[in-house]
Amino acid sequence: MGNTRKRRWVLLGLTLALGLGVLISGYLGKYPIAFHQYLEAISGFFKGTTTPATMRIQTILMNVRWPRIILAVLIGAGTSVAGATYQALFQNPMVSQDILGASQGAAFGAALGLFLQQSYEIVVSWSFVFGLLAVSVVLFLNRIIPGNRSRLNMILIGMIVSALFSSAVSFLKLIGDPTNTLPAITYWLMGSLSGIKMQDVYYATPLLIGGMLPIMLLRWRLNVVALGNEEALSLGINVTVLRSILIVCATLVTATAVSVSGMIGWVGLVVPHFARLLLGNNYRYTMWATALGGGLFLLIVDDFARLLTTSEIPIGILTSVVGAPVFLILIAQNNRPTGGY
């Protein structure tokens, strides 16, 4: 079958591109490194050897570039996988954590943690709790508000809940200390991967992978859930349990990403859409394309964020520039008689 071959090439191509992207991103940076020295430093890692010349490069890579690269890839992949999960769960290609209010809820939780100068664990757990709360509120309102449960309805309710949490964050900024907590919250909210340390990688990686893993394992069942409640039930799926597990996992990934890097919007909406364009709607394959593509996308955008101008551009600004037009195209497509989803 032609499909199988195409799938293989797409997934192989994405994997290679991601590997290459990681390698090149490590080479790129404000501190100039000669390419042959860069390669020497990397092979030094594997062989466990260091020369005085590669020593400094290895320090830069270990402390500055690699933590950032690792988390860019993991957050990109996680955010995209979480976005695709929300889209399947709510049978709506136009939702994502940003639109459902999960990101804003998570941002409020994290901002509250930052405001009260809590530890990393507290920041992440509050972020998770409030992210979950925001999604639950959206689902609850969508159920009780009379009228047709159209795709647009859920988006509007999501906007309301997002706005509520955003203003709560604004309130925290208002009463925040202008010398430390206010700038911390403000800059972090814009979404940035700068200043990430190995420490962050150790904290965030298990949570990101821990959230993504169940979704990846359950990705076939996501197809069934995407058909709607009644059909999923009659196909032998315990919808309530599966949905809850998937919502918790997707929100955990979202909250962790938000706690580490702030609000990097649009990724969870745009990447799954492109993955579907490449490989169709079957999550069995599309979820891999989503994960690989998401990692690659955020890695490249982050390279631009740190290299485009002399001072860093917050990455959230760049992803919005890409994401907003794509969302517009999605709305246009959705209004056609045969939706592309």
Add this chain to the structure above:
Amino acid sequence: MLTLKDVSVHFGKKQVLKNISFNLDFGQSVCLLGQNGAGKTTLFRTILNTIAYSGQVLINDQPTKALSRIQLAQKIAYIPQNHEVPVDFTVFEMVLLGTTAKLKTFQQPGPKEVAQAKAALNRLGIAHLQDMPFSQISGGEQQLVTIARSLAQNSRVIIMDEPCANLDFGNQTLVLEMIRQLTQQGLLILQSTHDPNQALRYADQILLLESGHLSSGAPKEILTSARLSALYGMPVQVFQVTVDGEEIQFCLAKKGGLPHVANL
């Protein structure tokens, strides 16, 4: 064998289904008729154990309440009314989804499931559609695909909610003939319909729901002029003709039978 014993359903204080009992053998095409709001969908949900009810639903003398979702899915398949497809899978993927019940939680469909899906497509003669997007085939073909999915699911009972709604005459006939064929091969297919002529022509047995009460029997006994007139609240007459040696029954609404229309 699908058995209902004394099944009642309440929505708040309103009793939607009242002490319903019937017995359906395999190898039959069964049509469920009733006015809008008579409780047809509720009856289906009861059989599928997705709403609360009193009484018993048995499949091969086993109460469905005791079965897990997975076990029930291997006995009864459900095809909801033709609606907008939320996700556009290919035809093959759609049929493959039917094999989910037999997979372990984290398992992906393998060669065995693929073979099962292909067999289902071949059985309905729609293998040539397998790479088409589900949204781009005709409504009748879409119904055949969902039937193929139920076959891949391997359940011997298929419940269909108005499979012919929104289909043109050609596609209706395609779906109904296919249903007849499959029931002759031993399946039990229970469908709801608003068209008494479909029931007269294609059903082996009729279930008639009238404000929560159910009567069942052969089409000739149940779908009489008197019953149909009472059901739809206007004079209906059943005729019998012989076409190519086969006795065929059909019904017509009588002209001038509706006073408020005649008074216009």
